[in-house]
Amino acid sequence: MNKKCVNCGVLFSRPDRVGQAAWRQRQFCSASCYNNHRRDEGPGSCATCGGAISPRKGTNYCSRACWRNRSRRSVEDRFWAKVNKSGPTLVAGLGPCHVWTGSRDHHGYGVLSVGGRPVKAHRIAFFLALGRWPQPSTLHCCDGGTIGCVRIEHLREGTQSDNSRDMVQRGRHYQPGLKGARHPNSKLTEDDVRETRRRFSSGATLGELAEVFGVSRDNIGLIVRRKAWRHVS
Secondary structure, three states: OOOOOOOOOOEEOOOOOOHHHHHOOOOOOOOOHHHHHHHOOEEEEEEOOEEEHHHHHOOOOHHHHHHOOOOOOOHHHHHHHOOOOHHHHOOOOOOEEEEEEEEOOOOOOEEEEOOOOOEHHHHHHHHHHHHOOOOEEEEEEEOOOOHEEOOOOHHHEHHHHHHHHHHOOOOOOOOOOOHHHHHHOOOOOOOHHHHHHHHHHOOHHHHHHHHOOOHHHHHHHHHHOOOOOOOOO
C-alpha cells in the first residue's frame, strides 16, 4: 500500500529494508522531505525547560540534562502497573498472593529499576506501605518469594537468620535423597508436572503456567524442557 508524503505530497511505497512496524509510522518519502518539513515548522520548545530547540535536532529536549530531568511516571505508578492481585493462595488463611508480573531475577523475585538500579519488588512494596525501607531484610510469610509475591500482608522484617529458621521450621531445607513431591521444597506434584507439560504443548505460555501453578517462569521452563522432574514421564 502506498502512502502520501506529508511534505511534498508524492506517493511512495515501502522499501524492502523497512519493516512493517517502521512503515506504519513513516510519513515522509525521504530524509530531505523530513528535514524540510521540520525546518518549515520553525523551532520547537524543550519538553522540560521550554527553551527553543533547533528543528534539526530531532528531539523534544534541548540538552542531556533536560532529558535526564524529564517527567516520568512515579515509582508507585510503575509498581502497581505490574502487580496481579489474583495470584494463588499458598498458605491457608493468608489470602491470595499479589504476584509481580514484571522482570524477575534468577530466583523468581520481582525486580524494578529505581534510579537506574534494580531493586527487589517486595522491598519496594514494603517501602510504599510503610514509608521506610526494611531493616535489614524483607521476609515472606507465604513462601511466595519465588513467584514474586509483593502483598504487604505477606511481608515482614527480619534477618537472614530468621529466614533460615523459617526454612527449617517449614521443612524447606535441603534433605538428600528426596525427589519430586516428597521433597520439602516442592510446590508441585507429579500430576502437576504432567499437566504443565500437556498445557505447554497445547499452546499455554510459561507465564500463564507459572501463575496457575504458583511457581516461577524459570521453573516452568525447566519442567517443559525436562531439565527438572526428569523422573516424570
